[in-house]
Amino acid sequence: MSETVSITIPAVVPLYPVREIVAFPYMIFPLFLKDEELARFEEMLEDDQLVTLVRPRDEAAPGGIPPFFEVGTLCKVNQIQHLSEGGAKIVLEGVARVRVTEVVEFNHHLQGHCEPIHEFVERSMVSEALVQSLNALLKIALSYGRPLPEDVMKMIDLIDNPARLADLVALYVNLPLDEQQQLLETIDPLERLKKVYMHLTSEVQRLQVKGEVQAEVTKRVGKSQKEYLLREQMKQIQEELGEEDTRAAEMTDLRKKIDAAGMPSEVRKVADKELKRVERINPASPEYTVARTYLDYLAGMPWKNATRDNNDINKAEAVLDEDHYNLKKVKERILEYLAVRTLREKMKGPILCFVGPPGVGKTSLGKSIARALGRKFIRMSLGGMRDEAEIRGHRRTYIGALPGRIIQELYRCGTNNPVFMLDEVDKIGLDFRGDPASALLEVLDPEQNNTFTDHYLDVPFDLSNVMFITTANQLDPVPAALKDRMEVIRLSGYTDEEKEKIAVRYLVPREVEENGLAKNPPAFADEALFKIIRDYTREAGVRNLQRNIASVCRKVAKEITQGKPLRETITPAVVEEFLGPRTFFNEVASEKDRVGVVTGLAWTETGGDIIFVEATRMKGKGELILTGSLGDVMKESARAALSFVRANGAEWGVGETAFADTDIHIHVPAGAIPKDGPSAGITMVIAIVSLLSVRPARRDVAMTGEISLTGRVLAIGGLKEKVLAARRAGVKTVVAPARNRENLEDIPDDVKGEIAFVFVDDVREAVQVVLQPV
Ligand SMILES: Nc1ncnc2c1ncn2[C@@H]1O[C@H](COP(=O)(O)OP(=O)(O)OP(=O)(O)O)[C@@H](O)[C@H]1O
Numbered sequence: 001m002s003e004t005v006s007i008t009i010p011a012v013v014p015l016y017p018v019r020e021i022v023a024f025p026y027m028i029f030p031l032f033l034k035d036e037e038l039a040r041f042e043e044m045l046e047d048d049q050l051v052t053l054v055r056p057r058d059e060a061a062p063g064g065i066p067p068f069f070e071v072g073t074l075c076k077v078n079q080i081q082h083l084s085e086g087g088a089k090i091v092l093e094g095v096a097r098v099r100v101t102e103v104v105e106f107n108h109h110l111q112g113h114c115e116p117i118h119e120f121v122e123r124s125m126v127s128e129a130l131v132q133s134l135n136a137l138l139k140i141a142l143s144y145g146r147p148l149p150e151d152v153m154k155m156i157d158l159i160d161n162p163a164r165l166a167d168l169v170a171l172y173v174n175l176p177l178d179e180q181q182q183l184l185e186t187i188d189p190l191e192r193l194k195k196v197y198m199h200l201t202s203e204v205q206r207l208q209v210k211g212e213v214q215a216e217v218t219k220r221v222g223k224s225q226k227e228y229l230l231r232e233q234m235k236q237i238q239e240e241l242g243e244e245d246t247r248a249a250e251m252t253d254l255r256k257k258i259d260a261a262g263m264p265s266e267v268r269k270v271a272d273k274e275l276k277r278v279e280r281i282n283p284a285s286p287e288y289t290v291a292r293t294y295l296d297y298l299a300g301m302p303w304k305n306a307t308r309d310n311n312d313i314n315k316a317e318a319v320l321d322e323d324h325y326n327l328k329k330v331k332e333r334i335l336e337y338l339a340v341r342t343l344r345e346k347m348k349g350p351i352l353c354f355v356g357p358p359g360v361g362k363t364s365l366g367k368s369i370a371r372a373l374g375r376k377f378i379r380m381s382l383g384g385m386r387d388e389a390e391i392r393g394h395r396r397t398y399i400g401a402l403p404g405r406i407i408q409e410l411y412r413c414g415t416n417n418p419v420f421m422l423d424e425v426d427k428i429g430l431d432f433r434g435d436p437a438s439a440l441l442e443v444l445d446p447e448q449n450n451t452f453t454d455h456y457l458d459v460p461f462d463l464s465n466v467m468f469i470t471t472a473n474q475l476d477p478v479p480a481a482l483k484d485r486m487e488v489i490r491l492s493g494y495t496d497e498e499k500e501k502i503a504v505r506y507l508v509p510r511e512v513e514e515n516g517l518a519k520n521p522p523a524f525a526d527e528a529l530f531k532i533i534r535d536y537t538r539e540a541g542v543r544n545l546q547r548n549i550a551s552v553c554r555k556v557a558k559e560i561t562q563g564k565p566l567r568e569t570i571t572p573a574v575v576e577e578f579l580g581p582r583t584f585f586n587e588v589a590s591e592k593d594r595v596g597v598v599t600g601l602a603w604t605e606t607g608g609d610i611i612f613v614e615a616t617r618m619k620g621k622g623e624l625i626l627t628g629s630l631g632d633v634m635k636e637s638a639r640a641a642l643s644f645v646r647a648n649g650a651e652w653g654v655g656e657t658a659f660a661d662t663d664i665h666i667h668v669p670a671g672a673i674p675k676d677g678p679s680a681g682i683t684m685v686i687a688i689v690s691l692l693s694v695r696p697a698r699r700d701v702a703m704t705g706e707i708s709l710t711g712r713v714l715a716i717g718g719l720k721e722k723v724l725a726a727r728r729a730g731v732k733t734v735v736a737p738a739r740n741r742e743n744l745e746d747i748p749d750d751v752k753g754e755i756a757f758v759f760v761d762d763v764r765e766a767v768q769v770v771l772q773p774v
Pocket of ligand 1: 325358506541
């Protein structure tokens with residue numbers, strides 16, 4: 001099927017050149033003419049009111065008729081509307097495409113020989129498809145907001161002639177005049193339809209992008225406008241409250257601090273983000289304080305601040321010697337450790353752990369190490385710590401959250417390589433709030449502490465430059481995993497002589513200075529110091545000694561301010577006057593030998609100590625009663641002792657009948673102090689033998705040793721501590737396991753001079769030494 005669009009037209013039609021528009025058939029459009037143009041136009045028109053509109057080609061020929069495009073549109077003048085301001089609006093309607101074959105001048109007007117162009121449309125699948133697609137595309141274009149007069153829309157819906165449709169849509173698509181002209185000249189309607197379709201497609205694409213951009217812009221403008229308004233409002237409120245200036249100053253300060261902090265880039269990102277947030281929060285809200293405190297911590301952490309190490313080992317040695325008396329072996333090991341540290345720049349070495357009784361100088365050694373290296377010193381006690389958060393901090397979501405102690409201390413210290421002393425690792429606890437020991441492990445482990453992440457800070461902080469030193473009174477309770485990472489250095493107690501020397505060189509000058517006596521320092525007589533050591537203290541270290549010296553100094557200071565005569569020398573009598581009656585007695589020397597009471601030696605966390613094991617018997621059913629806060633191991637040791645005596649009692653005249661109808665009670669005063677360990681085994685055997693054989697035990701003989709069921713005496717720990725305690729108590733002879741003989745070399749010579757040592761393999765030998773003959 002085919003359709004022909006045709007019209008009968010005169011052979012010669014008035015020709016009107018128009019530059020600004022390309023007229024299409026079916027198009028109704030206005031043409032505005034000035035007065036003189038109108039006059040010419042009207043003159044030219046004939047009765048049939050037809051005129052052919054053509055576009056002149058650009059290159060105008062001088063004089064004569066200008067060249068025109070070949071194809072133009074024959075139009076009918078529908079209306080001439082004179083305008084009040086002059087000129088007129090001519091309403092024209094496109095009627096048909098025409099080919100202008102010749103242009104002539106007639107009566108000063110142009111006339112064209114026009115041939116109608118027949119537009120054949122082959123109805124085919126292609127044309128149908130094109131019409132449908134074009135329609136669909138038009139609808140899309142409309143949905144993007146391209147306005148189209150309603151009547152045009154209706155027309156489009158009605159048109160089923162592709163040639164007409166193509167012309168109508170050509171009007172609708174925004175095309176430059178030249179391209180419009182090309183479309184006009186495309187005679188084949190299908191070809192025209194295709195071209196129009198292409199143009200419309202790119203138009204839709206353009207509209208689509210424009211739409212997206214516009215939507216984005218609107219969104220952004222909307223958001224920023226809203227923010228702007230809110231911020232302005234906030235500013236006004238703040239101004240009224242007089243907060244704006246301080247807040248701005250605070251923010252500038254914070255920014256400066258963050259700039260200067262030298263944070264790693266990922267931390268810097270977090271800080272910047274938080275700073276942005278803080279600027280938007282109302283300063284009166286609690287959230288502001290939380291965010292500010294967080295930023296303060298972030299900016300205040302010593303990300304890059306470090307002290308320069310003094311690597312001179314000789315100086316380190318001099319410092320250690322200056323601060324501490326003796327402790328040769330300990331100093332030697334510290335210096336070795338420092339030397340290795342110096343040689344291997346970034347040592348992932350073990351952590352030093354000082355183990356020893358209180359007051360022997362563990363903490364002050366740490367301070368000296370810091371002084372020797374030129375580092376800052378931090379001390380933190382882990383005693384009783386049960387909450388993991390104390391080490392690792394609370395997450396910021398908790399109200400009142402703060403960083404853990406490690407981060408807090410480093411923040412306060414201001415450098416990232418201090419000597420960090422963790423006191424009392426043996427007293428670290430564990431409960432439902434987590435396991436601080438495992439958190440501590442993370443802090444101390446050189447493999448992972450370079451990215452230690454505190455819950456509060458929430459960004460990693462490098463702890464690998466910190467030199468951690470731990471201290472403990474006893475090693476046993478320290479969790480094995482921690483112990484594994486530490487290099488243990490043991491410090492034992494001091495002898496009276498050593499204490500006296502420490503007092504003279506360090507404690508007295510320090511207390512004299514502290515108590516304002518530097519101008520008139522009293523001289524402490526040696527005997528006075530010994531008196532304090534022996535009669536007023538009973539300790540492995542020198543803490544109480546220092547306290548008593550301080551007390552004497554305070555009394556002297558008081559007398560000076562009261563105007564009393566100056567005490568030039570502190571004699572034993574003055575000590576007694578100031579400190580009152582002696583607090584400790586020589587327990588052993590002052591006691592008589594008794595049946596069933598034996599002196600033992602124990603090792604506690606405060607150093608060595610003497611204990612008395614008492615045994616008594618009464619009528620009963622052969623039971624063993626144990627009192628005195630004994631631990632499980634000690635109770636078992638008592639049972640073993642009793643079994644041994646029952647099995648071997650005959651050797652000392654103790655028959656099996658001795659145990660019949662008898663209860664044996666073993667008590668170890670002081671009853672309130674918990675005691676444990678196997679080393680009192682030998683003492684218990686001797687107490688029972690003494691009781692049952694009725695042979696008094698020598699009070700001035702003290703013993704220590706674990707026993708086996710066959711009576712062998714097994715090695716024990718802490719001999720030095722025990723011997724020092726024995727000496728303090730006035731013991732004359734110490735009975736110890738033969739296997740501990742090698743520990744004798746740790747014991748100072750002056751002590752060896754005062755105490756006799758008996759090393760035994762079998763408990764029977766000990767009985768000989770301790771029990772008096774019948
Ligand atoms: N060998 C020594 N030379 C000089 N002063 C010493 C010596 N040993 C200890 N002191 C002094 O004794 C006091 C107590 O020592 P410090 O506080 O270091 O004990 P500690 O072993 O850390 O005890 P604790 O286990 O209770 O923490 C300090 O003033 C210290 O200077």
